[in-house]
Amino acid sequence: LLFEETRRxxxxxxxLNRVIAASAASQDVKSILEVACRxxxxxxxxxxxxxxxxxxxxxxxxxxxxxxxxxx
Numbered sequence: 179l180l181f182e183e184t185r186r187x188x189x190x191x192x193x194l195n196r197v198i199a200a201s202a203a204s205q206d207v208k209s210i211l212e213v214a215c216r217x218x219x220x221x222x223x224x225x226x227x228x229x230x231x232x233x234x235x236x237x238x239x240x241x242x243x244x245x246x247x248x249x250x
Contacts, residue, residue: 193221211243219245 200213211229219227225247230239 189221193217208242212245215243215245219247 196217197210197214201210204210215227215229219225227245228241229243230241232238233240
C-alpha cells in the first residue's frame, strides 16, 4: 500500500514537473496549455482533453488548447 502511494505520488510529481518545465520554457499560454492537455491525457489514459478560458466580455468559454489521442 505504501509502495503504491509512493509510486502514484512520484507519477503526479513528474506530471507537474513536465507542465512546469513547459511553462518555464514558453511565455505562450496556448503552448503551455497544449502541453498540460497532452500530459493530463497521458496521465489519466483518456482519449481527449481540452483547456478553455472564460471570456468575461462574451460570457462564454473559449477553447484554447486540446489534445486528441492519435491512436483512435
